[in-house]
Amino acid sequence: MKTNIQFIPFAMLLNREIQRFMKVLAQTILTPMMTSTLYLLIFGVSLGASIQMSSGISFLEFLIPGLIMMGCLNNSFQNSSSSIVSAKFGGDLEDYRVSPLSNSQIVWALSLGGLARGLIVGGITFLVGEVFFYSTTGAWLNVHSWPIFVFFLAIGGLSFAKFGMSVAFWAKTFDQMSIVGNFLLLPLIYLGGVFFSLEKLSPFWQSVSKFNPLLYLINGVRYGVLGQADVSLSSCILVSGVALVFFHFLALRSLNRGSFVRW
């Protein structure tokens, strides 16, 4: 019986997190497949045909990276937050505390678990997007830079999973959880330039949007896929780096302060 509390507790919790969403594959994979198909059908193909982008790309091309990142962020957030909320109700959160799992092990295991689901959903959205792109243009959409594409997906997914943990630790009810999801996250994602380009906004709203950190995460992915975006690559890297560090310490702090006792 070999014991190692430096690495194994983290690895096992990550394993648990992945198995948890694999048990409800319909929820984790089919639902986002359905939503991205619908978005692509409605916005990308039917409405998008009439939208003219100034930068010489089609609206469908513009939309695909945004949807990929939206799916990734949403699902990373969902995964870690629902994992914690259900563990609070079931009492298994107590198991984390009575064992030698450290708070930073918990934060990394849950955020990587959330990211895993975010990447799967992002990947599925990408594949669905490719099918749509091929069926309308007769060619595949080429990814401009895989490292940049994956980098922003990873930073975004990790940050949002950590944010989801913090919210779940803070929330006392499911209502509070969904308030954060619906009133904070959803508007920020939608207004972060998934569906429209900054250039279409009035100067005033352009400057307001620049305060939305989601804009930089989404445009980072867009840069990775298309090689062009509404904001500069360096600002995307800077904002997403800051977001990751901020949400990491926010999650750690909510674990240090919060209670693991069941509700």
Added chain:
Amino acid sequence: MSKPLSVQELIKDYGPNRAVDKVSFEVEPGEIFGLLGPNGAGKTSIISIITTLERPTGGAVSVFGHDVVKDSRQAKVNLGVVPQEIINHGYFTVEEILKFHSGYFGIWENQKQIDFLLERLDLHVHRNKRVKQLSGGMKRRLLIAKALVHKPKLLLLDEPTAGVDIELRESLWGFVEELKAQGISVVLTTHYLEEAEQLCDRVGIIHKGQIRKVGPTSSLIKEFTQRRIQLTLKDQIAPVSHRWLVDQSANQLVFQVPADQGLGDLMSTVDFSYENVMDAQIMEGTLEDAFRRVLGEPTA
């Protein structure tokens, strides 16, 4: 060698309410220590502080010399706990739960111990069930299996037999004695004082957050209970007056005798002879009597 468990001047406040009030006790290697007290006495609060689920307001707790606040991860390596409340695990099966729990304690591959526990706790046929599909007694056994996956040297059992039938209770206590024989120290809380009397080497009696008495079970019984001697006489006699007499009816006399005095001592102080005694029944004090005495309740 540091003690398996040392609790010093422990205080726990929930808001303005003091649930644990300067509690101190120690647990020796290989002993079974009973933490006894009525509902709300503070037993679970003490256990939650040992397992780091709750933070102490004051005082210190250490497990094998590791402070549970400053050195909590090392303290928990050798600690197993069976919580009072059932824990649910959503979609996971009994076997998966045990595998995960082993991992949280730093053991990736633990199939041998898991199989042993499943077998020993009669859970083998249920290993692919989810918690929701188990009966109450099976859920308890799963909690016990979880607490033992990493072979802890100190085991905390918070009412492990609540809602468990007699047969299972007996087999669980048998298991606890086996663990003790392997040198594992056990702290348990229970409301079944008869079981605590059989099982515990020492007990601490706690009431309203304060330890009223700690000591070896047998000496507590000696100190706080009296022997009852019931004599049935051949012939009815006139009312007896004796300082130990508690009841006289027809030809029956009931005496309460200090634990260090015997039937001989009694007979030498009464004014009737052995020949007149038809039958004598001696009833030793129980832990339950001692418990009531310590809490200041009338004994049954």
